[in-house]
Amino acid sequence: MSEKTSKKYKSLKKKTMTGNIITYVVLAVISVVWLIPFFMIVLESFRCETTMQVGYVFPKEWGFKNYISLFQGSDVVKYPRWYLNTLIIAIAVAVIQPVIVLCVSYTLSRTRFASRKLLMNGMLVIGMFPGFLSMIILYKVLSSMGLTGTGSIYGLILVYTASSGMGYYVSKGFFDTVPKSLDEAARVDGATRARVLFSIIIPMSKPIIIYTILTAFMAPWGDFMFASYIAHNTGEGMNVAVGLNNMIGSATSLSAHYTEFCAGGVLIAVPITILFMCLQKYYVEGVTGGAVKG
Amino acid sequence: MIMEKLSWIEYQSLGTFQRILYNIRRFLAAIPSFLIGIGKAIVRGVRTAACAVGREFRDLVMTLIRGSWRTKLSYLIMGFGNFACGQIVRGAAFLLFEVVFIWYTVTIGAGWMGKLDTLGDVQAGEVYDPILDTYTRTAGDDSFKILLFGGLSVVFCVAFIIAWRMNIKQSRENDEILKSGKRPQKFKADIHDLVDAKFHKTLLAVPLLGIFLFTVLPILFMIVVAFTNYDGAHDGYSNLFTWVGLSNFGDLFNSQKSNLGYAFKHILGWTLTWAFFATFTNYFLGIVVALLINKKGIKFKKVWRGILVLTSAVPQFISLMYMSKLFAKNGLINGFLIKSGILDVPFDFWGNATSARILVILINVWIGIPYLMLIATGILMNIPDDLYESAKIDGANAVQAFMKITLPYMLFITGPYLLTSFIGNINNFNVIFLLTGGNISNPRLTVGGTSATDTDLLITWLYKITTGADSNFKLASVVGIMIFIVVAVLSLIVYNVLPSNKNEEDFQ
Numbered sequence: 001m002s003e004k005t006s007k008k009y010k011s012l013k014k015k016t017m018t019g020n021i022i023t024y025v026v027l028a029v030i031s032v033v034w035l036i037p038f039f040m041i042v043l044e045s046f047r048c049e050t051t052m053q054v055g056y057v058f059p060k061e062w063g064f065k066n067y068i069s070l071f072q073g074s075d076v077v078k079y080p081r082w083y084l085n086t087l088i089i090a091i092a093v094a095v096i097q098p099v100i101v102l103c104v105s106y107t108l109s110r111t112r113f114a115s116r117k118l119l120m121n122g123m124l125v126i127g128m129f130p131g132f133l134s135m136i137i138l139y140k141v142l143s144s145m146g147l148t149g150t151g152s153i154y155g156l157i158l159v160y161t162a163s164s165g166m167g168y169y170v171s172k173g174f175f176d177t178v179p180k181s182l183d184e185a186a187r188v189d190g191a192t193r194a195r196v197l198f199s200i201i202i203p204m205s206k207p208i209i210i211y212t213i214l215t216a217f218m219a220p221w222g223d224f225m226f227a228s229y230i231a232h233n234t235g236e237g238m239n240v241a242v243g244l245n246n247m248i249g250s251a252t253s254l255s256a257h258y259t260e261f262c263a264g265g266v267l268i269a270v271p272i273t274i275l276f277m278c279l280q281k282y283y284v285e286g287v288t289g290g291a292v293k294g
Numbered sequence: 295m296i297m298e299k300l301s302w303i304e305y306q307s308l309g310t311f312q313r314i315l316y317n318i319r320r321f322l323a324a325i326p327s328f329l330i331g332i333g334k335a336i337v338r339g340v341r342t343a344a345c346a347v348g349r350e351f352r353d354l355v356m357t358l359i360r361g362s363w364r365t366k367l368s369y370l371i372m373g374f375g376n377f378a379c380g381q382i383v384r385g386a387a388f389l390l391f392e393v394v395f396i397w398y399t400v401t402i403g404a405g406w407m408g409k410l411d412t413l414g415d416v417q418a419g420e421v422y423d424p425i426l427d428t429y430t431r432t433a434g435d436d437s438f439k440i441l442l443f444g445g446l447s448v449v450f451c452v453a454f455i456i457a458w459r460m461n462i463k464q465s466r467e468n469d470e471i472l473k474s475g476k477r478p479q480k481f482k483a484d485i486h487d488l489v490d491a492k493f494h495k496t497l498l499a500v501p502l503l504g505i506f507l508f509t510v511l512p513i514l515f516m517i518v519v520a521f522t523n524y525d526g527a528h529d530g531y532s533n534l535f536t537w538v539g540l541s542n543f544g545d546l547f548n549s550q551k552s553n554l555g556y557a558f559k560h561i562l563g564w565t566l567t568w569a570f571f572a573t574f575t576n577y578f579l580g581i582v583v584a585l586l587i588n589k590k591g592i593k594f595k596k597v598w599r600g601i602l603v604l605t606s607a608v609p610q611f612i613s614l615m616y617m618s619k620l621f622a623k624n625g626l627i628n629g630f631l632i633k634s635g636i637l638d639v640p641f642d643f644w645g646n647a648t649s650a651r652i653l654v655i656l657i658n659v660w661i662g663i664p665y666l667m668l669i670a671t672g673i674l675m676n677i678p679d680d681l682y683e684s685a686k687i688d689g690a691n692a693v694q695a696f697m698k699i700t701l702p703y704m705l706f707i708t709g710p711y712l713l714t715s716f717i718g719n720i721n722n723f724n725v726i727f728l729l730t731g732g733n734i735s736n737p738r739l740t741v742g743g744t745s746a747t748d749t750d751l752l753i754t755w756l757y758k759i760t761t762g763a764d765s766n767f768k769l770a771s772v773v774g775i776m777i778f779i780v781v782a783v784l785s786l787i788v789y790n791v792l793p794s795n796k797n798e799e800d801f802q
Contacts, residue, residue, distance in 0.1 A: 016591060019589075027586055031598065031602075033660070034602060034605045035601060037616055037617065052619070103501055107494045107497045111493065111494040119502075128778050129777070130721055130777045131509075132753065134509055134512030134513050137515045162504035162508035192486075192489050192493070193490050197493075218609070222609045222610050224724055225724075225757060229761065241611040248619070265612040265616065269607075272607060273604065273608055276607035277604070288671070288672025
């Protein structure tokens with residue numbers, strides 16, 4: 001190797017080195033920016049000085065005071081009740097919604113019938129209306145059946161699951177990739193369509209089923225619009241999002257309950273994050289698959 | 295403005311800026327013909343529908359003339375054709391439906407439907423009773439119930455007509471089967487069909503019923519409400535409401551009458567601006583972050599990715615509400631800025647329109663990048679490496695490779711995703727409401743008892759109108775319809791005008 005080329009290689013190496021260092025710095029900055037708010041929220045949840053702004057980052061007095069007062073509750077704070085409400089709703093939705101979504105997506109992907117295209121276009125058009133529009137009338141009907149206010153758990157489960165068939169796109173994209181020859185082979189052997197679904201397709205669709213269950217379970221924790229309208233200012237019927245927002249709604253309640261709010265947020269975020277990290281593989285598969293197929 | 299399509303060689307000779315200009319002009323030039331196309335499609339659709347109805351009627355008459363006596367009797371007694379051929383269960387279902395329908399319509403339904411034209415004209419009230427010296431309540435109409443039950447009765451009628459038509463069709467099919475010497479299918483075979491040949495009906499029955507009851511019917515009802523004066527002052531029982539035609543829509547575009555016209559224009563404009571910036575900032579920055587993490591020679595890829603995914607696992611409302619308080623006047627950011635001597639008095643980030651708007655877009659980037667990073671990573675891994683290698687040999691630098699390979703590839707694959715995320719951002723309630731819900735409202739946007747802030751989108755405005763002091767349901771339904779129109783027009787344009795399907799083989 002001549003001296004000239006070795007010099008060239010060295011400078012190239014140097015160039016990639018500086019490039020990598022810059023990238024590491026940028027990534028580190030990004031990680032810090034993304035993690036700081038969560039770091040802060042955890043710190044503030046253990047802070048015993050309850051005012052909102054204290055002017056320092058690390059609490060002077062650490063303790064579980066906020067957590068304890070959250071669970072003791074008051075007229076405004078009914079945190080255990082909100083938590084339980086949301087958990088019940090989330091479990092119910094996680095059971096019902098995947099069944100509905102899988103029924104619709106499997107049918108639209110695998111069977112061909114006369115009104116299939118019409119049905120898909122119809123759902124597309126209906127989906128363009130804001131979902132909240134239908135809440136105005138649904139609220140009146142549900143409240144006449146006692147499914148709002150204190151009974152809003154059942155009302156919300158109904159609202160979340162009833163129309164969930166319209167969100168079939170991601171799992172239909174999955175079923176479209178399962179080779180059709182599998183179905184046909186089984187059909188030739190005399191299996192009914194139901195048998196094909198239960199003994200061939202479902203065992204193969206574990207990733208998409210877990211993805212559907214995960215997203216169905218997570219959605220009720222973050223919903224504010226529907227939950228606040230159905231709960232209608234009744235403390236017993238709120239989910240955590242509405243409850244916490246209500247708790248720090250006004251300026252006076254904000255400074256009184258701010259650290260409690262942080263504690264409440266941590267209590268929700270921790271279990272959900274753990275669950276999410278366990279099932280992360282399936283989530284990533286679903287997200288990337290769904291985006292490619294539209 | 296008729297644009298001539300440039301040949302490929304002419305197009306190549308243009309500069310980058312000229313090409314963009316050329317593409318924009320071609321896009322604009324295509325819109326009129328696109329609109330004409332929609333018009334033609336509507337006319338064609340109406341004509342097809344009219345033909346279909348005509349065919350149905352002709353078929354009904356011909357069946358009546360030529361059909362067997364069983365089929366003829368089916369016109370009056372539903373399910374008779376099924377009974378006569380031994381299909382007891384089907385026949386019983388039809389007959390039961392007919393009996394229930396007639397009983398319902400005669401006893402209840404006709405009454406509700408009769409009042410639909412005025413939505414009730416007897417006002418409930420109190421009448422002074424001089425003998426007992428008290429006020430007694432008199433029963434009156436309830437416009438809301440009339441609209442609800444009258445509408446349901448109409449839907450029931452339509453269902454009956456469809457069932458009636460099905461009953462005649464089945465009877466005629468049975469005639470034909472008998473003529474060919476076979477026996478019509480019995481109930482047992484019907485059941486077997488439901489898990490085999492007609493399995494789709496079994497699977498779709500419950501989901502479609504749910505969609506019909508909880509989405510289609512409510513939306514139809516709310517569309518109808520847009521043509522009435524239903525609001526807090528006309529709530530239906532203490533004060534009747536009635537049909538007002540198109541005047542609600544007229545008010546929305548009339549800037550002189552009240553704040554309404556101005557508020558609508560203002561909020562619509564911000565909704566579109568927000569959706570544009572929120573979608574594309576997330577999109578490009580997400581790709582950049584994904585590229586950084588996937589760069590060759592970078593270690594701990596899983597850790598970097600894991601950190602970002604971790605933040606997206608935390609339920610959004612917590613981070614949003616926390617962020618909203620972080621930037622508050624007495625929040626941590628202001629505290630830090632004052633302590634470090636950058637500011638003397640706390641800066642009210644949410645207090646003025648410009649800073650609030652910039653802040654929601656920035657925070658939305660913070661929320662959205664992990665998700666986009668995941669999507670982009672999945673797609674970037676599929677870009678064939680030889681594309682980059684040959685570009686490098688041809689002397690392209692990193693920026694050129696990004697502009698000519700990565701970006702076109704991403705845009706090609708994620709075109710539909712961009713559209714859905716744009717629409718998702720138009721309806722992004724959580725980010726806007728949880729961040730800026732408590733902000734000071736802009737007095738020029740106040741409509742009746744509903745106030746709005748400068749960062750409100752149409753969807754949060756809809757929420758505020760519905761929950762507002764004067765429960766302005768008629769305005770809510772008009773705004774809802776407007777959101778639908780915006781979304782529908784955007785989707786139609788993107789699907790039809792943008793040439794996303796034209797060069798499908800570019801990357802295959």
